[in-house]
Amino acid sequence: MSEPWWVSVIKALVIINLVLLTFAYTTLLERKLLARMQLRFGPNRAGPYGLLQPIADLVKLVRKESFFPTAAIDAPYILAPVVSAFTALAAFAVIPFGNGWNIWRYHVNGVVANVPISLILIFALGSIGIYGFIVGGWASESKYSLLGSMRTCAQLVSYEVSLALSVLGVVITAGSLSLVQIVHNQAHSLWYVVPQAVGFLVFLISGVAETSRAPFDLPEAEQELVAGYHTEYSGMRWGLFQMAEYVNMITLSGLAITLFLGGWHFPFAHGVDFLGPLWFFVKLLALLFAFIWLRATLPRLRYDQLMSFGWKILLPVATVNALVTALVVVWAN
């Protein structure tokens, strides 16, 4: 169903701010949860229960000097975080979060941009976002940044292959590349996490690697590379990189929910579809919690182990999964 263009603009503004808010409070959630798992309290000075901490962080970052290394290459150094942050935010536009509502005389879709090839768009934007990380590290002219960049490059490129292949099963089953269509298909059938359990697992693992989260946080392994590709960044430029990472994590969780966990649907509650965003958010929180839990528990993999795991285990599994799914679908028809 179509909607007037100005509704889309308003919605885009609302969603982008909601995503940014979620990002800000994900950092707080992460710090709080990690702290609780590590016998600490976490931030509790700014506001009640530390609730104003993200805002304090933001104010600090904005006011802080954005240090600029003399040796850095100007334009790429400045543009890199912008590219990363932009693509990260843009990718969320195609994630459906509700069934759509009729408000007064207008229809409002449950997605910012309903594109028929939204899945491909997400991967494309993700790939452009990687340039930000690579170029930023390279343009800093620092050895640690360069090492971090190299790692990021190798890791993201290899895991993106498995990531794309792992969703192929869902695409074949649903017969569509549109995320909205995929969610609709799950409304009255089993969520795809059941028939595509292998795909879901591969997706989650490569997703963790794709967002450089523990145990795959090699690009910024503090104990080895100080801060990886953003070693030479400070102030809000660093903040943009950080934002890109967290928003990527949120988008990826959103994608997992859309593809495998029934999107905005909730089991046994079809009558309350207007509450879609709420269910979506609950699922999002659950996945984010899993991300944070992993970080608190697992040691980091080594570079070569990460590579061999990606190419020798995940990729074959994802390929076989896609092939088997295709065969089953053809045979069933």
Added chain:
Amino acid sequence: MAVAAQSGRADPIYAGTRIPSPIPTQLDVDPAVRGTDDILTVNFGPNHPSTHGVLRLVVDLDGEIVVGIAAKVGYVHTGFEKNMEQKSWWKAITYAPRIDYLAYQANELVFVLAIEKLLGLEVPPKATWMRMLLAELNRIHSHLVWLGTAALELGAISMFWYTFREREMVLDLSELVAGYRMHTRYFQTGGLAEDIPAGFYPECRKFVEWMPKAIADYDGLLQKNEIWGERTRGLGLLNRADAIALGQTGPVLRASGVDWDLRRDDPYLFYDRVRFRVPVLPHGDTYDRYRVRIEEMRASVEIVEQCLDRLERMVGEPWIADDRKVVLPPREELHTSMESLIHHFKIVTEGYRVPEGEVYVAVESPRGELGCYVVSDGGTRPWRVKFRAPSFAALEATATTVQGAYIADLIAIVGSLDTVMGEVDR
């Protein structure tokens, strides 16, 4: 050892020796590629998140692989040994624990033992048992700090807080006994500085009961973790012959399959009167060094327990030798006895005299053989003090152990050698 049997691994250790002659302290880049664009030279430290203080490693990298390494030390050289020559004997004791700030009790012990050996002073049994107990608590403390930081370096961030929870308990016990959490200066020439406070035994019992459970928790988080195994097994290899040639001691040596522990093989204090296991593992890798330290913590808990059994029956016994030439007289006598007042004045101002001679005393510190060589010219100050620092020896193994390692391994391997930079530089 039961542990070695459990792991069931083939022996991955290299044959022959990896040490060229003369023994190098650094690993040099192959001249064929030196200076080419393929090699990236990076400074790890002196300010780096995981260099255990201020160690500077100049690392040559070929991609992610370490092809050359040189450890630069001396950033925290404080001149402890020289300073000790300027202080009277009993003041110099204060300096010893600050050398290795994690094994503070062991350093204090070795210097006090050296003085007592020169003096020929007999120490009451209660003091000896207490010294043993504190030395073992200190070993647990040191290994806990090592375990937490080593796990942190491999990305298992939560371990740090879990180990520091138990470390806190040890420090609380120190505080209960001596009033200080670290660098207690509780060991006095002739015994202990004060009597053991009444509340100490039950508190220590609680700790002894808690600690094995905590160690089981660590095992649950690390040993049963596949990634931890992958990151530590077969890395940082050091075989038996090389370990001995490089002068390794302590856990590093025992993880290379050499069954050598001063506590058992050259007993000091009352180590010949307690039962404890000395863990020895054959593979000489990072994983075995980790296992050895874990098992040592268990053994230390057993020793602490046995010390407690003895100490609890010794209430009321003297805690310091009765030698007025060396030991401060009891405070209350100062108001009634002229003799005591003179002794007190002499010891505090001039210090006691130690007979001419030289001694070498070695104890098993958490890092290995901690030796103290002291020369006295018969005066009130040491003429020369020299410590044999196990950390320094461990650091010499860096070049041999990191051959062909990845950067990530480099961090894990240097961590597994457990060097304390304060002790290396002194």
